[in-house]
Amino acid sequence: MMRLSFRFVVFSLLVPGIAAAQSDRRPVNTYSIVARDAETGQLGVAVQSHWFSVGPLVPFAEAGVGAVATQSFIEVSYGPLGLELMAMGRTAPEALRALVSTDDDEAVRQVAMIDADGNVAAHTGANAIYAAGHRTGVGYSVQANLMENPTVWDAMAVAFENADGDLAERMLQALEAAEAEGGDIRGRQSAAMLIVRAESTGKPWEDRIFDLRVEDHPEPVGELRRLVQLQRAYLKLNEGDGWVVQGDIERAIEAYSMAMDFVPDEATNGEAPFWVGITLADAGRPNEAIPYLQRAFSQDSRWAELVGRLPASGLLSDDVELIDRLVSAMKESGR
Numbered sequence: 001m002m003r004l005s006f007r008f009v010v011f012s013l014l015v016p017g018i019a020a021a022q023s024d025r026r027p028v029n030t031y032s033i034v035a036r037d038a039e040t041g042q043l044g045v046a047v048q049s050h051w052f053s054v055g056p057l058v059p060f061a062e063a064g065v066g067a068v069a070t071q072s073f074i075e076v077s078y079g080p081l082g083l084e085l086m087a088m089g090r091t092a093p094e095a096l097r098a099l100v101s102t103d104d105d106e107a108v109r110q111v112a113m114i115d116a117d118g119n120v121a122a123h124t125g126a127n128a129i130y131a132a133g134h135r136t137g138v139g140y141s142v143q144a145n146l147m148e149n150p151t152v153w154d155a156m157a158v159a160f161e162n163a164d165g166d167l168a169e170r171m172l173q174a175l176e177a178a179e180a181e182g183g184d185i186r187g188r189q190s191a192a193m194l195i196v197r198a199e200s201t202g203k204p205w206e207d208r209i210f211d212l213r214v215e216d217h218p219e220p221v222g223e224l225r226r227l228v229q230l231q232r233a234y235l236k237l238n239e240g241d242g243w244v245v246q247g248d249i250e251r252a253i254e255a256y257s258m259a260m261d262f263v264p265d266e267a268t269n270g271e272a273p274f275w276v277g278i279t280l281a282d283a284g285r286p287n288e289a290i291p292y293l294q295r296a297f298s299q300d301s302r303w304a305e306l307v308g309r310l311p312a313s314g315l316l317s318d319d320v321e322l323i324d325r326l327v328s329a330m331k332e333s334g335r
Contacts, residue, residue, distance in 0.1 A: 030184035031144035031152060032058060032069040033160060033174045034114045037167040038139055041198025042209065043067040043114065046171035048191040048221050050146075050184045055192030055213030063200040063207035064116050066092060072110035072128045072145045075103065086115045093121040110134070112141040116198070131185075137161060142174060148182035155181040167195055168210055168228050175221045191220035193228065209235070233262040237272060240279070249283045270296030274303050281326055282316050293326055294333035304330045 032047035045059035045067045060079030061067035066086040070078035078099055085095035092113040100106045100123050107125040112134060114120045122134040122141045131150035134143035135157045142156035159177035163170040171193065179188070195210040212227045214220040240255035256276040265273055277292030296303040304327050310316035311323070 030071075030146055030186075030188075031142070031156065031175070031178045032071060032112070033140060033142045033156060033171050034067045034069050034112045034120070035140035035160065035167060035171060036067075036114050036116070036118045037170075038118070040167070041116070042167050042195055043116065043198070044167050044171055044193065044195035044210070045069050046168075046175055046191075046193045046224075047071070048175050048178065048183070048188060048224075050186040050189050052190055053213070053215045054190040055194075055215070059192050059194040061194045061196045062087065063196040063204075064198065065200075066095075066113060066115040067194070067196075069112045069141075069143065070109070071143070072125065072132070073105065073108035075105070075109055075111075078109070078111050082111075082113050086113070091115055091117070091119045091121075093119060096121040096123055110143050110145050112136075112143050114139070114141065144178065146184055146186060147178075148185040152178045152181045152183065168193065171195075172221070172225050172228060175224070179221055188218075188220050189216060190214055191217075191224040193224060229262055230267055233259040233268060233272060235259075236262065237268075237275065240275070244279055249279060252279055265295050265299055270299035270303055274306075277326075278307070278310065278316055281322065286322060286325060290326065290329045293330050297330040297334055301331075301334060 030049045032045060034045050036043050043061050043066060045061055047054055047058045047069060057074055057076055058069055058071050060083055062083045065083050068079045068082040070076060081099060082095045085098060086092060092115040096111060096113050103109065107127040109123060109125045110128050110132065112122040118139045120136045120141045122136055122143055124132055124134050124143060128145045131147040132145035133150060133153050134141060135153045137157055140160055142153045144152045155177040156174040160170050160174040163173040191214040193210050193212045197207045197209060200207055210228065210231055212224060212231060214223045217223045236255045236259035240252040243252035243255060253276060256272060260272045273292040274296035277289040280289035307327050308323050311318035
């Protein structure tokens with residue numbers, strides 16, 4: 001792996017001939033996409049690999065800066081160094097060209113970058129294992145190596161260009177198109193998706209809208225799709241919590257209800273209906289609350305025990321009669 005400081009990389013741009021250290025020379029990745037959503041400005045990377053836990057190795061993204069996929073005989077440092085160069089004002093093509101030019105092993109690399117303005121760049125080294133290639137388009141780059149067929153990256157591009165929905169959905173369709181074309185000649189094992197906001201909030205943990213990893217699964221792309229949908233639900237649950245804090249119960253209930261529309265109750269183990277019910281009960285609407293609480297109880301009876309613990313944390317009125325009514329109704333539904 002390269003172990004170069006950023007200052008060394010900057011120096012290497014000024015002094016030709018300084019090259020990167022040797023890589024691990026293992027073909028970690030198979031196919032990926034880097035993309036920018038033209039409407040929201042969100043930046044993302046999605047990847048599938050026949051390699052355990054691809055998420056920490058291939059996808060890199062920073063809000064307001066860009067996104068990077070580094071693969072083939074992987075050089076992980078292309079990710080953070082590429083983002084640093086783009087943060088300094090380099091375009092994606094300039095950043096990629098700078099790093100490739102200092103890498104003695106560029107012939108076995110496959111890397112793609114996109115910056116916050118939507119400029120894209122990709123590199124497939126001459127010695128990347130067949131079938132290998134990439135295709136760039138407006139606001140995206142798709143790339144693949146070790147494919148069963150040399151049609152994979154074109155299929156990914158067509159799928160992404162013609163997909164509807166948000167960035168996560170469009171990138172998922174690109175991954176699914178790769179699988180439909182035969183995918184990796186070795187098979188499949190892990191997948192990941194990273195999507196960040198268009199602009200940084202100064203809080204990286206809030207900038208990551210999707211940060212999902214499938215470490216080891218017989219159908220990693222299908223599992224990634226399931227997790228994306230679950231994340232949509234939890235994003236709405238978080239939004240609902242925010243409205244509760246602001247005292248806007250109607251908007252909180254609307255957000256919670258949307259969360260339940262994304263996934264069935266069992267997907268959250270009753271989390272979504274429980275908090276809808278508690279919010280309604282605390283707003284003085286127990287008749288509306290009870291059906292939701294009963295739905296949570298049907299997933300796990302311990303939700304009833306939790307009801308009585310909430311007043312101490314200020315999450316429910318300290319009303320013994322109300323609490324008894326809610327708990328009794330939940331338990332009654334289970335008989």
